[in-house]
Amino acid sequence: MKLFGKRSDGSKAANSNFVAEDIELVDAVSEEIEEDNSSEQVYTCSDCGVTISLSEIKKNLYVCPKCGKHAKISARRRISGVADPGTFRKIKTNIPFRNPLNYPDYAEKINGLKTKTGLDEGLLAGVCEIEGHKAVVAVMASEFLMGSMGIAVGEMVTKAFEAAEKLELPIIIFTASGGARMQEGILSLMQMAKTSAAVQRFTENGGLYISVLTHPTTGGVSASFATLADITIAEPGALIGFAGPRVIEQTIGQKLPAGFQRAEYLEEHGFVDKIVSRLEMRDTLAQILRLHEKRRKSWLR
Numbered sequence: 001m002k003l004f005g006k007r008s009d010g011s012k013a014a015n016s017n018f019v020a021e022d023i024e025l026v027d028a029v030s031e032e033i034e035e036d037n038s039s040e041q042v043y044t045c046s047d048c049g050v051t052i053s054l055s056e057i058k059k060n061l062y063v064c065p066k067c068g069k070h071a072k073i074s075a076r077r078r079i080s081g082v083a084d085p086g087t088f089r090k091i092k093t094n095i096p097f098r099n100p101l102n103y104p105d106y107a108e109k110i111n112g113l114k115t116k117t118g119l120d121e122g123l124l125a126g127v128c129e130i131e132g133h134k135a136v137v138a139v140m141a142s143e144f145l146m147g148s149m150g151i152a153v154g155e156m157v158t159k160a161f162e163a164a165e166k167l168e169l170p171i172i173i174f175t176a177s178g179g180a181r182m183q184e185g186i187l188s189l190m191q192m193a194k195t196s197a198a199v200q201r202f203t204e205n206g207g208l209y210i211s212v213l214t215h216p217t218t219g220g221v222s223a224s225f226a227t228l229a230d231i232t233i234a235e236p237g238a239l240i241g242f243a244g245p246r247v248i249e250q251t252i253g254q255k256l257p258a259g260f261q262r263a264e265y266l267e268e269h270g271f272v273d274k275i276v277s278r279l280e281m282r283d284t285l286a287q288i289l290r291l292h293e294k295r296r297k298s299w300l301r
């Protein structure tokens with residue numbers, strides 16, 4: 001784990017005079033989250049088929065009580081699952097909509113998703129407390145164009161790192177993404193370099209970055225900031241990789257091993273530090289933040 005202010009060799013970071021814009025925090029997440037518009041009052045697990053009430057699966061953060069399958073969860077519900085109640089404040093960003101390729105119906109699609117999800121774009125980032133420990137928390141929204149990374153998401157990720165640096169807080173990012181946003185062409189690919197540079201700058205200045213890889217974390221997101229953290233956590237069964245297994249098999253002309261690109265396989269091979277159930281995520285993150293604070297205090301003494 002790293003500490004703010006100094007590099008491990010004691011030298012000052014080259015870019016320590018970097019000043020982020022003023023960070024403005026605004027209220028964003030109501031405790032009463034209603035993202036399910038369906039009239040269905042029951043939830044059926046797609047893996048084991050068990051049927052339970054919608055309120056019960058929500059209470060269990062969309063983890064099947066019978067087989068443990070971690071189903072998709074909205075960004076807002078994810079925040080409410082880790083943040084202390086009433087502590088989350090969103091980092092305000094005013095990123096104008098851009099359609100560099102004049103992609104047909106793109107503006108309508110984005111506007112529709114904003115209304116439907118209540119989000120500004122494919123990332124929800126803010127400052128909150130986790131069991132009393134303050135941190136910047138950002139969540140990729142799989143409900144917003146599959147959490148794909150375009151210009152806005154790249155900028156929001158970068159701003160989250162800048163806020164963490166300015167506020168001298170650790171940052172936790174929950175990733176879930178289909179990769180780069182094809183509607184924005186090469187400009188979406190450039191976000192890989194931009195977000196990686198943001199991680200580098202934050203790390204050089206001694207910030208702690210925890211990445212939580214959730215299902216699915218693929219493409220340009222897996223190949224940039226998602227896998228550059230100091231501590232990499234994954235949810236059970238999450239698909240994590242760059243290209244899909246079928247594409248790899250066709251490219252290399254070989255059969256891939258069982259469980260390839262799953263969180264468990266990646267943990268076994270040293271790519272993931274720890275697999276943590278969503279139900280234990282809050283406690284685990286709080287524990288890491290507590291240890292980090294202790295180390296930081298003893299270092300400052």
Ligand SMILES: [Zn+2]
Nearest residue numbers: 045048064067
């Ligand atoms: Zn199940």
